[in-house]
Amino acid sequence: MYLMILTIFVLTIHSLTNAKYIVNRYDDIKCNLDTKLINEIASYKNVTRMIMDEIIANGHGHNMYQQYSNFIDTFGARPSGSDILEKSIDHMINLTIQNGLPTVQTEEVEVPLWVRGHESVAMIKPHPKNIAVIGLGSSVSTPPEGITAEVIVIRSFKELEKTDDNNIKGKIVLFDAHYITYGNTVRYRSQGASKASKKGAVASLIRSITPFSIYSPHTGAQFYEANVTKIPTAAITLEDADLLRRFQDQGEKIILNIKMFNIHGLKKSRNTIVDLKGKEYPEKFVIVSGHIDSWDVGQGAMDDGGGMIISWFAPVILNLLHLKPRRTVRAILWTSEEPGLIGAAAYLNKHINELSNINFIMESDEGTFSPQGLDVAGSNTARCIIAEILKLFSPVDKMTNSGGPGSDITLFVEKGIPGASLLNENERYFWFHHSEGDTMNVQNNVDVIDCAAFWAAISYVIADISIDIPRH
Numbered sequence: 401m402y403l404m405i406l407t408i409f410v411l412t413i414h415s416l417t418n419a420k421y422i423v424n425r426y427d428d429i430k431c432n433l434d435t436k437l438i439n440e441i442a443s444y445k446n447v448t449r450m451i452m453d454e455i456i457a458n459g460h461g462h463n464m465y466q467q468y469s470n471f472i473d474t475f476g477a478r479p480s481g482s483d484i485l486e487k488s489i490d491h492m493i494n495l496t497i498q499n500g501l502p503t504v505q506t507e508e509v510e511v512p513l514w515v516r517g518h519e520s521v522a523m524i525k526p527h528p529k530n531i532a533v534i535g536l537g538s539s540v541s542t543p544p545e546g547i548t549a550e551v552i553v554i555r556s557f558k559e560l561e562k563t564d565d566n567n568i569k570g571k572i573v574l575f576d577a578h579y580i581t582y583g584n585t586v587r588y589r590s591q592g593a594s595k596a597s598k599k600g601a602v603a604s605l606i607r608s609i610t611p612f613s614i615y616s617p618h619t620g621a622q623f624y625e626a627n628v629t630k631i632p633t634a635a636i637t638l639e640d641a642d643l644l645r646r647f648q649d650q651g652e653k654i655i656l657n658i659k660m661f662n663i664h665g666l667k668k669s670r671n672t673i674v675d676l677k678g679k680e681y682p683e684k685f686v687i688v689s690g691h692i693d694s695w696d697v698g699q700g701a702m703d704d705g706g707g708m709i710i711s712w713f714a715p716v717i718l719n720l721l722h723l724k725p726r727r728t729v730r731a732i733l734w735t736s737e738e739p740g741l742i743g744a745a746a747y748l749n750k751h752i753n754e755l756s757n758i759n760f761i762m763e764s765d766e767g768t769f770s771p772q773g774l775d776v777a778g779s780n781t782a783r784c785i786i787a788e789i790l791k792l793f794s795p796v797d798k799m800t801n802s803g804g805p806g807s808d809i810t811l812f813v814e815k816g817i818p819g820a821s822l823l824n825e826n827e828r829y830f831w832f833h834h835s836e837g838d839t840m841n842v843q844n845n846v847d848v849i850d851c852a853a854f855w856a857a858i859s860y861v862i863a864d865i866s867i868d869i870p871r872h
């Protein structure tokens with residue numbers, strides 16, 4: 401009882417002062433680690449401090465940030481299947497070698513190409529107005545004259561199901577689902593077109609998957625189910641979704657003309673692999689990763705330029721500092737994440753018989769704002785060991801268990817490989833995500849350098865400790 405009251409009190413204080421911290425920083429796990437292992441982990445304090453000092457205070461992080469900023473400004477958006485993506489991969493290969501690490505290789509992957517052409521949405525009724533629009537990845541085109549049809553605004557899949565097919569047939573469905581969390585709301589983007597098509601819609605639109613907008617439409621992947629008529633699909637802004645909703649509530653008839661022209665195909669791309677070979681177990685890997693491709697809007701600075709660069713930097717800086725962990729630290733720059741984890745799936749397939757060699761897998765693909773800790777998936781013992789390692793990085797020692805950390809690495813975590821994604825102060829991440837707003841202006845050199853320091857140092861400890869991260 402006392403404990404409960406105290407907990408409530410502490411929680412209240414925390415939520416008043418600093419809502420981002422949780423009281424128990426390692427959620428509910430009960431740990432019973434060997435004292436020897438606890439002492440061994442604690443003995444890494446000096447080396448982790450040295451790695452982080454070299455990166456934060458001695459200029460290595462500054463150099464990395466310059467290389468990152470130069471990369472983003474040189475290549476900008478790097479969509480799957482594009483020549484610019486391949487040039488950006490070549491650049492990272494050269495940069496790795498220039499930074500003194502020749503152990504860089506690529507693995508070929510067949511990836512989808514989807515090139516956005518002209519897109520426009522014109523409101524015809526109740527009055528003429530241009531509606532800002534962005535097509536969703538893999539959407540089919542409209543006929544040249546576009547699709548002109550009445551709009552029905554639907555809040556949820558449940559509401560769609562309940563609506564008589566006759567009220568959907570021949571119409572454009574607008575899914576006006578308000579943002580709750582990304583995981584919860586993104587299904588309207590990925591599945592909306594197929595669900596609307598099954599009810600007879602001729603096109604579908606979504607309210608952009610973001611909690612905030614200054615009239616910015618946000619793109620992203622969508623997937624047609626087999627055997628449904630593929631209808632064009634796109635995102636509009638929160639402002640216009642609200643406007644159309646108000647018109648419908650007032651009983652106004654809404655008519656839009658949608659024009660979208662896209663090119664589809666298949667291309668060759670590459671996953672990029674940078675190894676710092678382990679001195680004792682070179683065949684065992686601690687993988688740090690981010691994706692090098694982006695959507696075709698903005699600069700892909702945040703998603704996932706930041707996560708890609710800090711992951712690439714981990715083996716590079718450890719090598720520059722002449723640190724050789726027992727196991728190999730392998731950075732993977734995944735290709736073609738955005739159309740549906742294509743690069744990661746290819747890597748998994750190619751290495752399916754060697755998965756037992758992956759000791760731990762990490763990913764940064766949810767922002768490189770101020771680092772907070774790790775979202776960890778794995779056995780109780782695995783999580784206890786990571787929690788113990790995180791103590792070295794206090795106050796960057798928060799640990800959560802969302803059940804499915806990361807994006808690309810979910811494929812590996814599902815196979816029982818312990819893994820983690822970077823926790824950071826990314827409350828504003830989805831404001832910019834998959835929009836023209838994802839530029840270098842979203843990034844901050846201090847935060848990205850802090851993330852890089854944490855990422856390199858913790859990957860070193862995990863790769864060097866005497867025991868493997870246990871799967872059970």
Ligand SMILES: [Zn+2]
Pocket residue numbers: 691703704737765807
């Ligand atoms: Zn991403």
